[in-house]
Amino acid sequence: MSRRNIFELLTEKYDVVKEMNKIRRIFNKLRFSTIQFSSEKLTLEELFDFYALPSWKQRGTVFSYKEIKAKLHLPQSFSALKIEEILLTLEYYINVLFAVNAKCFNIKNPLALPSYECRMLVSNIDILLEHLNYKPLEFPKEELVILVPKNPAATAVAEISSEEIAFAILKYNHASLKGQLEEKRKLLVSIANEYEPLLEKPVEGFKDYFAKTTGLLNNLNIRHNNKAGKNKNEIVAKMSPEELESWYDELYQLLLFCVLCKDNYERKGKVSELLKNLKTELKAK
Numbered sequence: 220m221s222r223r224n225i226f227e228l229l230t231e232k233y234d235v236v237k238e239m240n241k242i243r244r245i246f247n248k249l250r251f252s253t254i255q256f257s258s259e260k261l262t263l264e265e266l267f268d269f270y271a272l273p274s275w276k277q278r279g280t281v282f283s284y285k286e287i288k289a290k291l292h293l294p295q296s297f298s299a300l301k302i303e304e305i306l307l308t309l310e311y312y313i314n315v316l317f318a319v320n321a322k323c324f325n326i327k328n329p330l331a332l333p334s335y336e337c338r339m340l341v342s343n344i345d346i347l348l349e350h351l352n353y354k355p356l357e358f359p360k361e362e363l364v365i366l367v368p369k370n371p372a373a374t375a376v377a378e379i380s381s382e383e384i385a386f387a388i389l390k391y392n393h394a395s396l397k398g399q400l401e402e403k404r405k406l407l408v409s410i411a412n413e414y415e416p417l418l419e420k421p422v423e424g425f426k427d428y429f430a431k432t433t434g435l436l437n438n439l440n441i442r443h444n445n446k447a448g449k450n451k452n453e454i455v456a457k458m459s460p461e462e463l464e465s466w467y468d469e470l471y472q473l474l475l476f477c478v479l480c481k482d483n484y485e486r487k488g489k490v491s492e493l494l495k496n497l498k499t500e501l502k503a504k
Contacts, residue, residue, distance in 0.1 A: 238347050239297045239305050245340045246312055263315060271318040276362040287311070306353065306366050309344060313355055313364045316341065321362065352377075352389045372475040379482055384413045391471055400460055403467050404441050410474055411436050418477060422484045425477075432473040439466055 250260035253270075261269065264284040272278055281287050293308050348354060352374055353366045368374035370392050377385035387409045396402055411418070421429030436442050440463065443450040455463070 233350055235305070235347065235350060236297050236300055238343065239308070242312070242340065242343050242347065243296065243308070245336055245343070249334065249337055249340070263319065266323060267315045267319050271315075271322040274322065275318050277314070284315070302351065305347075306351070309348065310364070310366050312344065313366070317357070317364050318362060349393060350389075352392050372472070372479060375482075376475050376478045379478075380413065384410060388475075398460070398464065400464055400467070403464065403471075407436070407441055407467060407470060407474070410471075411442075414474065414478055417481050421477075422480045425480050428473065428480070429477055432470065432477050435466070435470045435473070439463070439470065441467075441470075 246263060249263045251263070251266050252260050253266070268283050272281075272284070281290070288311070291307055291311060293311060294304055297305065348366065352369050354369050355364050356367050357364050373388050373392055377388045380388060387406045390396065391403060391406045391410075396406075418429055418433050438445055438452060438455070440446055440455050445452045445455040447456070458466075
């Protein structure tokens with residue numbers, strides 16, 4: 220077995236909870252010098268309170284960052300993978316950084332330049348969001364940043380899947396997998412195996428999508444070797460890695476679509492039943 224280099228070892232396992240706590244520590248550790256408070260350094264949140272909050276369009280009626288954190292019920296630390304808590308906290312951090320950057324680092328109010336830790340903090344937040352399949356969406360006029368799924372369909376399917384398959388679904392979208400054909404193939408097999416019973420019982424009106432999804436799984440060098448041997452297909456055999464990866468990505472989206480079709484079909488049945496009962500109740504009156 221070949222020796223793994225240092226970079227492969229560093230990126231082998233990413234612990235979301237551990238990395239979130241690291242981000243929290245760096246966020247709380249940052250200090251800035253100002254002309255007004257030359258004798259002491261302010262934390263990022265104190266800087267936010269003094270220079271950004273009074274004119275921040277999203278302030279509402281709050282007087283301090285402490286009041287914002289209390290309203291949001293942000294945890295002191297993270298011990299479990301609670302995605303909603305992590306995203307809410309990251310959204311708070313990003314908005315504080317956004318407001319401070321917009322309102323403090325200018326000629327009228329010169330401050331010490333952001334430290335290397337500040338730049339690393341932003342980078343670590345970006346990396347964590349990448350692993351969670353989220354991205355920041357800025358609204359400059361409203362002075363607001365919100366976090367949204369990079370792929371809403373992937374997030375929706377992940378939320379109704381087992382933990383192992385949810386990880387596979389979200390991992391497929393990760394930027395580090397671009398060009399990693401074999402890794403993507405393995406993830407597609409895992410996802411397809413999980414939802415095999417669903418693919419075998421297509422939703423009425425969407426049978427063609429289910430059939431095409433199964434067809435690609437069986438003929439695109441995923442479940443079977445379609446580049447050589449008895450299952451060889453000349454078209455697939457001649458595909459470049461880039462073209463094959465493009466078709467893998469298309470198949471990934473089809474798989475998500477089929478799962479969401481089934482989920483929404485069941486939801487439609489529940490809604491129909493409720494509406495039927497509501498109409499019956501109205502007639503009875």
